[in-house]
Amino acid sequence: MDIKDLIKKMTVEEKASLCSGLNFWxxxxxxxxxxxxxxxxxxxHGLRKQAGSADHLGINESVxxxxxxxASALAxxxxxxxxxNLGIALGEECQAEDVSIILGPGANIKRSPxxxxxxxxxxxxxYLSSQLSKNQIIGTQSQGVGTSLKHFAANNQECRRMTIDTLVDERTLREIYLASFETAVKEAQPWTVMCAYNKLNGEFCSQNNRLLNEILRDxxxxxxxxxSDWGAVVDRDKALSAGLELQMPADNGKGDSIIVEAIKNETLSEEALDRSVERLLNIILIALENKKENVTYDxxxxxxxxxxxxxECIVLLKNEENILPLNKNEKIAVIGELSKKARYQGGGSSxxxxTRLDNAYDEILKIAKEENVLYSRGYDLSxxxxxEELVNEAKELATKADKVVLFIGLPERYESEGFDREHLxxxxxxxxxVKELQSVNENIVVVLSNGSPIEMDFVNEVKGLVEGYLTGQAGGSAxxxxLYGEVNPSAKLAETFPVKLAHNPSHLNFPGEIDKVGYKEGIFVGYRYYDKKEMDVLFPFGHGLSYTNFEYSDLKLSSKEINDTDKLTVTVKVKNTGDVYGKxxxxxxxxxVVSNVQRPMKELKGFEKxxxxxxxxxxxxxxxxxxxxxxxxxxxKDWHVESGAFEILIGKSSRDIVLKETIKVNSTIEIKKAVTKNTAIGDIIDHPAVKPMIDAMMKMFGEGSDGLGEGDMFAQMMKYMPxxxxxxxxxxxxxTINNLIKEINSENK
Known part of the structure; x- marks a missing residue:
């Protein structure tokens, strides 16, 4: 089917009709x-197909x-x-349910916990986000099912999410918030990208030409x-012109009429509409070609x-005295309603x-002897x-056990789509x-169920700490x-756990004021900030323990010096020095090492499991x-490498660097700024014509130029003087100054 020929056969009204939904889905x-x-x-992280009444908040039943x-666990x-592999499975289930596009993955940065x-x-x-997004997209689309990478871009809060203006400087936008999407788009080519609700630097993402056309496409x-995210379109004609093809959900033809009227009034070109229809038809026909009949899945x-x-998603955060893994023959007290009423997913549209649901308590009974497992509710989850009655019951039970396994976490009413948390x-x-139980039994293992970081005043009260996040329907058996060592934990945190909320770099600028939020922390998000501040954290980015030990050695670089156009190969050896298999x-x-611009103390640029x-x-x-x-x-307006030394750091976490090598990287692009009367003397100090002027000035102050940059007060003043x-x-x-400016600018051309 020739798409361009098909478009020629359409009326303007028919073209416009393709640019909005038939219904909700x-x-x-x-x-x-x-x-x-x-x-x-x-x-x-699963297919939410609604057979009956449709909604976008997860209220009505789905198949x-x-x-x-x-994603918080998966990462x-x-x-x-x-x-x-998860992406492949999602694709299989979509094919079985006659779904052509699944809305995900979500690649937004966790600016604030x-x-x-x-x-x-x-x-x-x-880097971590984009690599994982890329692979989930590749997996799903290998099954002939499209994905929708979301929410593009800088959608990092729920408060006023449909009106908030996210104010981000260009460098921060590129290095942090767009970079989380960029690799996934370039290397996986999702069938669709979903625009975010918010404004970005003054313009709604749904009609942001720079975002959707200049960056995403060009x-x-x-x-x-x-x-569009559901209900994100503000001005339908402006959105289409800016590169938004499909408005969802259906709006009873209102948006279509706006498009048709704009073309009649010549405020919107028919060529722009044709481009949008061509992009839509291309994906629609690809979906049609890839549709499989009579698909089932096991x-x-x-x-x-x-x-x-x-x-592989459960993180062992703490394991004092090797309290874990548990022994099948020791008596344990399983305490906490969350051990039976699993919190396994988040709230809202996801x-x-x-198909079934495991809980940890029942799964523990399948491993340990029933007489060795005691249970107490401990608290009311609602x-x-x-x-006090539940607390006393739990304490009494704890006295009868060798170890206590306490299941605690955040109820769904604490975190969900649609609202932000007010505290951690x-x-x-x-x-x-936790403290009540610690008073009667020192051998406590805490198991957490939560979608994002929490403060843990109790962290020193327990010997074992396991971060379960929200691990889906099989999380209980996992x-x-x-806990019993049937599987060796191998996960590591994909985000920093701060000691307290006030330490987070976005704390003073979240969720913003009225309808504006300034990303004043710039590129210093997450571990980039905590490292730069040399601040203690509860658990660092990349942290996670194992039941075995690993040693690193023999870090090698393919070269000691490269140009920025070259590739560098880095190799390192890792050895399991323990007694059990592990990842x-x-x-x-x-x-x-030395930069003229603000750079983090380290940035993740590679990982392998x-x-x-x-x-x-x-x-x-x-x-x-x-x-x-x-x-x-x-x-x-491009990526640039400053010539100089760079350290290649190999770590078990962002705070546990075990090997280091240095390489010199030479920039192939020399940046020459125009010199003006406001240029600092120190910026052109190496130019031969500058030294005589400095000598003349220093003589006025009774000094020689030899001391320049070596602590002399006048020399330091001169360095930053325009x-x-x-x-x-x-x-x-x-x-002399005017001639010098002309001379240097002429040389820089």
Whole structure:
């Protein structure tokens, strides 16, 4: 079917009709031209197809599907192949339910731990986020099902999300918030990108020409179509002109009429409409070509896949005195309502109706002897108030056990799409229970269920701490396997846990004032900030323990000096020095040793997860390119590497760097700024014509130029003095300065 020929046969009204939904989930069909309707539904960690009344908040029932771990948990696996396999499974389930596009993954940065939707996003780090997004997209689309990478862009809070103006400087936008999407778009080509609700630097994302056309299409070569978040369109004609093809959901033809009227009035060109229709039809026809008939999937097989994924998402944060793994023969007290009423997913549009649901308590009984497992509710999950009767019952039970396994976390009413958290505290009835139990039993393991970081005043009161996040429908069996050592934990945090909320860099600028929020922390998001401030954290980015030990050695670089156009190969060996099989996540960070611009102390630029038997050693290889060393230069509007030394850091976490090598990188692009009367003397100090002027000025102060830059007060003053100031102190230098400016600018051409 020739798309351009098809468009020629359409009326303006028919073209416009394709640019909005038929209903809540479907595109419109044009029967006379055999253009079908396709269906898209919510994701991103499971299929939420609604058979009855439709909504976008997860209120109404959806068909049964596999609920996989949410992105907050999934990212902790740091396993690209695992994420790809999840994507494949999602694609299979979409094919079985006649769904052409699943709305996900979510690649927004976790700017603040307060964001109510953080459970649906991967990381505070754009490199990790983009790599995982890319692989999930590749997996799903390998099954002939499209994805919708969302929410583009800088959508980092729920408060006033439909009106807030996100104010981000260009460098921060490029290095942090757009970078989280960029690799996924360029290397995976999602069928669709979903625009965000918010404004970005004064213009709504749904009609932001620079965002949707200039960056997404012209720079990144995005080939699919842009769909609005549900209800995000403000001005339909402006949105279409700016690059938004599909408005969702249906609006009873209002948007279509606006488009038709704008074309009649010549405020919108028909060529722009034709471009949009071509992009839509291209994906619609691809979906039609890839539709498989009579597809089914094995629900048990997908449940087991969900379990194996969850097992790689559970983070062992603390393990004093090797309190874990548990022994099947020791008596444990399982305390906490969350052990039976699992919190396994977030609230809102990603709320899945699971095919089945495990809980940790039942799964523990399948491993341990029933007589060795005691249970107490401990608290009422539906309220925050302390129930003394439940507390006393739990304490009494704890005295009878060798170890206490306490399940606590955030109820769904604490975090969901639609609102942000106001604090990082847990319900008081759960947090206080830790200290109550510690008073009668020192051997406590806390198991957490939460979508994002929490403050933990109790952290020193427990010997074991396991971060379960929201691990989907099989999370209960995965947790039991981790606790008893049936599976060795291998996950690491994809975000920093601060000691307290006030330490977070966005704390004073979240969620903003009225309808504006300034990203005043700039590029210093997450570990970039905590490292720069040399601030203690509760648990650092990339942290996670194992039941075995790993040693790193033999870090090698393919060269000691490269140009920024070259590739650098980095190899390192990792060995399992313990007694059990385990997987280790090798993390590579880069640090610009001396820079003329603000740079983080380290930035993640590579990671690999490797499985090793006891005594086994493997060599891991990374390839670094220009972007691994570059920052975004707003003057040249491109990525730039400053010539100089860079450290290649290999770590077990962002705070546990075990090996380091240095390489010199030479920039192939010399940035020459125009010299003016306001140029600082220190910026051109190496030019031979500058020294005589400095000598003349220093003699006025009774000094020689030899001391320049070596602590002399006048020399330091001169270093940052603008050229125009020289003439102020010595009018005879006016002509000399003007000639110098002309000479240097002429040389720079």
């Amino acid at each position: 479907n595109t419109k069909a044009i029967e006379r031209l055999n253009i079908p309707s396709i269906m898209m539904t919510d994701g991103p 049964k599907s596999t609920c996989f771990p949410t 902790c696996s740091w396993n690209k192949d695992l994420v790809k 307060l964001c109510g939707r953080n459970f649906e996003y991967y990381s505070e780090d754009p 720079e990144w070569n995005f080939e699919g179509f842009v769909v 629900k048990e097989e997908h449940h087991n896949l969900a379990k194996s994924i969850a097992e 709320h899945i109706s699971p 309220i925050d108030d302390i129930n 505290r847990m319900p008081i009835n759960q947090e206080s229970l 947790m039991a396997n981790i 280790e996540i090798v993390q590579l960070y880069v640090f610009d 490797v499985g090793l038997n006891p005594g086994e050693e493997k060599e891991i290889s990374f390839e670094l390119d220009k972007r691994s060393f570059a920052y975004y230069n707003v003057d040249i 050229l125009r100031a020289l003439a102020t102190f010595n009018p005879m230098l006016e002509d």
